[in-house]
Amino acid sequence: MTDVAxxxxxxxxxxxxxxxxxxxxxxxxxxxxxxxELGYARTSLREIAQNSEFSHGVLHYYFADxxxxxxxxxxxxxxxxxxxxxxxxxxxxxxxxxxxxxxAMFFDTLxxxxxxxxxxxxxxxxxxxxxxxxxxxxxxxxxxEAMVWRVISRYAELREGxxxxxxxxxxxxxxxxxxxxxxxxxxxxxxxxxxxxxELPDVIDLLVTNGA
Amino acid sequence: MTDVAxxxxxxxxxxxxxxxxxxxxxxxxxxxxxxxELGYARTSLREIAQNSEFSHGVLHYYFADxxxxxxxxxxxxxxxxxxxxxxxxxxxxxxxxxxxxxxAMFFDTLxxxxxxxxxxxxxxxxxxxxxxxxxxxxxxxxxxEAMVWRVISRYAELREGxxxxxxxxxxxxxxxxxxxxxxxxxxxxxxxxxxxxxELPDVIDLLVTNGA
DNA sequence: GTTTTTCTTTGACAACTGTCCAAGATTCTT
DNA sequence: AAGAATCTTGGACAGTTGTCAAAGAAAAAC
Numbered sequence: 001m002t003d004v005a006x007x008x009x010x011x012x013x014x015x016x017x018x019x020x021x022x023x024x025x026x027x028x029x030x031x032x033x034x035x036x037e038l039g040y041a042r043t044s045l046r047e048i049a050q051n052s053e054f055s056h057g058v059l060h061y062y063f064a065d066x067x068x069x070x071x072x073x074x075x076x077x078x079x080x081x082x083x084x085x086x087x088x089x090x091x092x093x094x095x096x097x098x099x100x101x102x103x104a105m106f107f108d109t110l111x112x113x114x115x116x117x118x119x120x121x122x123x124x125x126x127x128x129x130x131x132x133x134x135x136x137x138x139x140x141x142x143x144x145e146a147m148v149w150r151v152i153s154r155y156a157e158l159r160e161g162x163x164x165x166x167x168x169x170x171x172x173x174x175x176x177x178x179x180x181x182x183x184x185x186x187x188x189x190x191x192x193x194x195x196x197x198x199e200l201p202d203v204i205d206l207l208v209t210n211g212a
Numbered sequence: 213m214t215d216v217a218x219x220x221x222x223x224x225x226x227x228x229x230x231x232x233x234x235x236x237x238x239x240x241x242x243x244x245x246x247x248x249e250l251g252y253a254r255t256s257l258r259e260i261a262q263n264s265e266f267s268h269g270v271l272h273y274y275f276a277d278x279x280x281x282x283x284x285x286x287x288x289x290x291x292x293x294x295x296x297x298x299x300x301x302x303x304x305x306x307x308x309x310x311x312x313x314x315x316a317m318f319f320d321t322l323x324x325x326x327x328x329x330x331x332x333x334x335x336x337x338x339x340x341x342x343x344x345x346x347x348x349x350x351x352x353x354x355x356x357e358a359m360v361w362r363v364i365s366r367y368a369e370l371r372e373g374x375x376x377x378x379x380x381x382x383x384x385x386x387x388x389x390x391x392x393x394x395x396x397x398x399x400x401x402x403x404x405x406x407x408x409x410x411e412l413p414d415v416i417d418l419l420v421t422n423g424a
Numbered sequence: 425g426t427t428t429t430t431c432t433t434t435g436a437c438a439a440c441t442g443t444c445c446a447a448g449a450t451t452c453t454t
Numbered sequence: 455a456a457g458a459a460t461c462t463t464g465g466a467c468a469g470t471t472g473t474c475a476a477a478g479a480a481a482a483a484c
Contacts, residue, residue, distance in 0.1 A: 122340070257471080430479105430482080431479080
């Protein structure tokens with residue numbers, strides 16, 4: 001085989017790989033939506049296939065098994081959800097603006113992507129029982145933590161202060177608020193969500209400067 | 213039927229009811245342990261029966277269906293877990309003592325009852341998908357919130373200060389820390405747990421007085 | 425001690441699960 | 455256009471699930 005033939009084969013191989021990957025992510029997205037709708041416990045492969053344009057058999061052509069498929073779906077979630085606040089940070093000029101836009105986006109995605117978020121919490125929890133999810137969950141959780149930290153540390157900077165708690169504590173606090181808001185949003189308890197929203201700026205300030 | 217006969221029937225009826233209820237809670241406890249071990253998604257009725265001293269058929273004699281059984285198990289969880297810190301509050305004489313003993317018990321139950329706690333989070337999450345769990349979950353969550361608030365407000369009192377955040381925010385923060393500690397504990401990541409423990413007193417102080 | 429009620433077991437059922445495979449359809453190569 | 459590689463389908467499989475009912479065991483009532 002000559003160099004030319006080899007590079008040609010390479011091109012073909014790459015194209016096949018690309019196509020293969022494209023269909024993989026396509027199916028992973030269908031999986032993501034199914035999981036978001038039904039939750040981990042009630043999601044079956046046939047249900048996933050019905051949310052795609054293929055039949056159930058094809059899933060084992062692109063994925064080794066169910067776990068492989070779900071892990072790919074989780075990675076898909078990450079790609080969607082983990083850079084959400086970056087543009088808010090990037091183009092904020094003052095602390096109030098940053099804080100207000102963060103709060104706005106916080107509750108915007110809460111409502112807009114509610115089912116996706118409940119899926120995330122479902123899978124994070126599943127990792128407490130199923131070791132094989134842990135690594136991916138911990139990685140995504142780390143990215144979420146970093147994302148929150150970029151916001152809060154930038155906010156502190158703009159206020160010429162410093163964060164009042166560690167990166168982990170800051171994340172855990174805001175994530176806890178989000179989780180609770182999600183529960184009450186899905187329950188239809190609008191007042192509770194509203195009061196969480198009203199209080200969020202104070203919490204942010206609590207996390208950034210104590211008594212400056 | 214005379215009054216005597218009636219009261220006798222009543223006694224018999226009551227005894228039967230008591231026995232019935234006793235067996236119900238017995239089976240609910242077995243369910244609780246099975247759920248704690250396997251998680252909601254993988255818990256089957258036959259598995260539950262194997263963790264009891266009965267066969268699987270008996271479950272439908274005492275419970276209408278699987279959901280009925282699981283909800284009873286959740287209520288059982290509440291009975292175990294929701295008054296844990298009350299004695300700490302009751303016999304604390306100074307703020308440091310209260311804080312230290314709270315932290316100690318916090319991480320004690322984290323390790324001791326780890327599987328039970330992961331079950332709680334699993335079910336709370338399940339309620340995001342399954343409406344029929346919501347009411348019970350919200351009720352238990354409320355009790356947990358009140359339990360935490362008793363600790364923090366008492367701590368504030370002993371320090372002659374006031375809480376720096378609302379009841380909901382305080383709960384969400386400490387619960388978030390607990391959730392994260394649980395994840396890392398089950399992962400075997402002892403250092404992370406240790407650093408969460410080291411930081412917890414500061415977080416408590418952050419929640420109680422800012423710059424007094 | 426016999427009858428009646430209560431409890432428990434066992435096995436069956438239909439539906440559903442993840443997995444695999446043979447056959448057909450499609451696409452690409454030459 | 456023919457052949458080869460790739461993709462997709464639909465059905466079969468063994469195992470599991472929640473549910474139920476008939477039959478047997480145990481307890482209670484008389």
